[in-house]
Every structure is written in structure tokens, then in C-alpha cells.
Amino acid sequence: MALQLVRACSIPCPFVPWNDPAPTIAPRHEPAKTHANVSSDDTIVQPDLTFADLGLSDKVLSAVTDAGYTKPTPIQAGAIPHALQGKDVLGIAQTGTGKTAAFVLPMITRLEKGRARARMPRTLILEPTRELAAQVEENFVRYGKNHKLNIALLIGGVSFDEQERKLERGADVLIATPGRLLDHRERGKLLLTGVDILVIDEADRMLDMGFIPDIERICEMIPFTRQTLFFSATMPPEITKLTEKFLQAPVRVEVAKPSSTATTVTQRLVKSGSKSWDKRAVLRKLIEDEGDSLTNAIIFCNRKVDVSELFRSLVKHDFDAGALHGDMDQRARMAMLDGFRNNKLRLLVASDVAARGLDIPAVSHVFNFDVPIHAEDYVHRIGRTGRAGRSGKAFTIVTKSDNKYLDAVEKLTGQSIEWLDGDLSTLSPEVESDEAPRRGRGRPERKGRGRERGGERTRETPVAKTTPADEREDVVEAAPAERRERREAIRQGNAERERQMPNRPEQPRRDRDDRGRRYRDQDDVNTVVGFGDDVPAFMKIAVPV
């Protein structure tokens, strides 16, 4: 500790601006004054514009060419020249518009002059999620291949050691999620006084996630002489306020949505009984019916437990599946995402971590296993398909209890979504009525049939109406050797991914409260501490929670 202090003090001006709460900030101009509106129409107006026209350095240009790009997207064409001049930029653009390269390319060009000093990164990029941060790092690697950039990625869920080493070495580019960044700073391993360029990406999402106070704290640690590049898909009032506070005379670059969802994405609602096994059976049927037209798909669930449950179920049915949610450890998250990107994996079951921002190209299908609780999430989810002019399909499984949320979705999108095969009123009545009595009593079909793997206590029904297990056998018998091999490969991949799924963290710990203190076990409910076997009856009365 003492050592750290001594070392921190040996750095020039260690304590200066971050204790001064944002000193006299230069006068701000209204963003509208320097307004430079660029819409997607500009691509038509200037069809011949190339990256070479934007003023990027030769080294950056050659990396861009090597990556196979010649024409900038509207946000790139609009933002890059201003960013190169050192102006603040307010970019209003969604993912899929080429937003990341719009700040990465000019930053690399501007970083060519100067060198990084220990613990004093020269640039800082804030991202709302770990995956996005990692994605930005990949961009710096790709476009910075002709440069000797020191890149540090500070995200949670991985060890501090390597991150600290990179900071120590001096980072040209620091990419971080807010929590881990502040953590490093509190440990005294990081000085933000040398940051020349600050990027705040996906600001509206940071807002949703409650990061704004952290962002404000971080902004106040960075000298106001910096350049700020600020990106947001939407501009709610809180975000506008933030830009007024932290941007100086920004150039506003606004681009239209990459594609209007309605034209490229075929949306359908699919009725289902409300029990999860019904929904799983409906989903399997949907996937099978889509056949080879389904090249890859994301299946969204509302809750992390459901992601895990559905993932295990699909694996059990030999679907080529992976899972992604925020309670999985970082290695598993990365591995799943990589597998999905490299097409080693056809189905990705995910929470809304994957709904926005993640760069998953060309998904042919999106399935909403649950109707999202917040209507705007629906838009983000189905936005994962039908990108770049390709067609996509989005199926949403709907149960009786989803009506309220479905109404909200239809109201938000301003269109009623077609049912695939009749609405809920056409649901055969036994689907709903059968279950209530069956539940808890055990199903007759299951009696005497041991579970394949003992001790497993999933709610999965081995014999659903479609008896999928038996059907599967038929398929395997009838399949040519080639298909059997493929199935075997899927099984192996699944087994590997299942191993990567954490056994515990994704299940909410019902035996602990939120401070990690242990609740009494279910079985403990009837044993009252201190009474031995003689417990007054009133103390055993269960209190409804």
C-alpha cells in the first residue's frame, strides 16, 4: 500500500484535476449551431465517396482496405472528418450502422503522434457490456495492425493481474466497462488525467443500466481539454442533458435506422400453452419446420434461469445449441459467442445481453421464447435478423398470460403481427386444462421409467405429446452415415458447451439472501432451532412470503 502511494506520487501532477469537480468548463455552444446532419440518403448523394477521401492516415487506410472495405457508411462519412479535426462528435446511430469504425479509425490516426505513459492511458472508450467492450478491442486490433498500439481491456469477470500489467506498460487505448474501470482507479492503478480522447458508446443503454452516475464521475476525472465522441441510438432527455454537460460544441451526426424492420423481417406469433414444456415443444417444432432455411438463430428468454433451462433442454434433444447470459462466467460467454460467430453453433439461447449491440452477423431467425416485458426489447431482439438487406424471420411464442405484453409490442411497433397458425383462441383446450392436475402428481407415462441420468431434477417432460425421444430414434435409424456423423459432432460440441455452463451461478441462489447470508433450507422449515423435537405447533405454521 505504502509502495503504491510512493509510486503514484512519482507521477507528474498525480492529484490535480480529479479532485477539482469539473473546473471552469469552456463555454458551450448549442449543438444545433454546428449541426451537420447526415442521413442515409447522403450515400446516394455522394455515391463515390471512399475511405480515402476522409483524411485517415495511410496506415489506417491500408488496414481498412485489407479488411475489405472501400465505402464508408453514412455515420463514418459524417463523423470521421470531424473526429480527425479534434472536434467533439455527437453520433446518433444504432448498431449495424458502422458506428464502431466511425470512432476507431480516426482515433488510431490521431494516436500516431505521441506515446503512452505508465498508468496514464491516452484514450478511453466506455462500453455498457463486456461483450461490446471486447468487440471494440477486436476492431482496434483489426484496424491497428500497422501500428504498435498498446490496448488494454478492463472488464469484470476476469483477473486484475493482466489488466494491471497492461496499464503499467502504458495504454494507448483503454476500453472499459464502468464498474471495472472505477475499481482499477480506486486501487490507484490508473490515472485518467492523460486521456485525450474519450468515447462514450451506447449512452442510452448505459442509462437503462443505471450507469449514468458512473459515467458522470468518470467524465469529471478527465481533463476538459479532451475530445469527446459520444454515441447513442436514441436521445432521451437524460442523455441530452449529459451531452450538454460533457460535450463542447459537438458536431451532430445522425443517421437513419439501418433498415426498417417491417420490410426485411417476417414476423409471426405462435400460440402455445403456458407451461414451459409446451413452449419448448412449440419451439422445437418451429425449428424443425424451418429446416435448412434456418442457418442460425438466437432464441431470447426473459430470464437467465430460463436461458439455462432451455439450453439444457435443446441440448438434450440434440439441437446444436449454446447459451449466453450475464451470470455465466466470462470464459463461457466468450466461447459461446465465438462458436456462434464462427458457425460452429446454430442456436444461441440468450437473455437480453444479446438483444442489442453485439455484432452477430446475419442471423436467419430470431425466436422469442418469451414475449419481452418491455416492448422496446422486442424491437431490439428482432433487429438481430434481417440485417444488411437480408431477409429474416422472427417468431414469438405467445401464451395466454402474455396478452398484456403483446399489446404493448403491437402498440409500439404500430402494427399487428400475424399469427402463424391461428391465435390463442384456437389453442386446443386440453393443452391448458390438462396440465394443472398433472402437475405435482407425476405423470402416468413417467412411472417406472428412470431418468437417463440419475439425480437430474429438471422439469423437462420426457414424454410430451409429440414423443420427441422416440421420433429421434427413428430419425437416427433412417439417417445415412453422413447425417449420423453430423449428429455425433453436434453431440460432442454440445457436451463441451454444457461443460462450460456454470452449474451454479445461473441458478438464483434461493438459500441465500442478497448479502450471501444463508436462509434456512426448505427442510429446515419444520425444525425450529433450540427446541429439539418438541416444537410448539404454532411455531411450525408456515408464513406465506
Place this chain on the structure above:
DNA sequence: AAAAAAT
């Protein structure tokens, strides 16, 4: 009836 992010 949610998820994300620091431990």
C-alpha cells in the same frame, strides 16, 4: 415476470 455491471 427482467437484464445488465464491481466484489
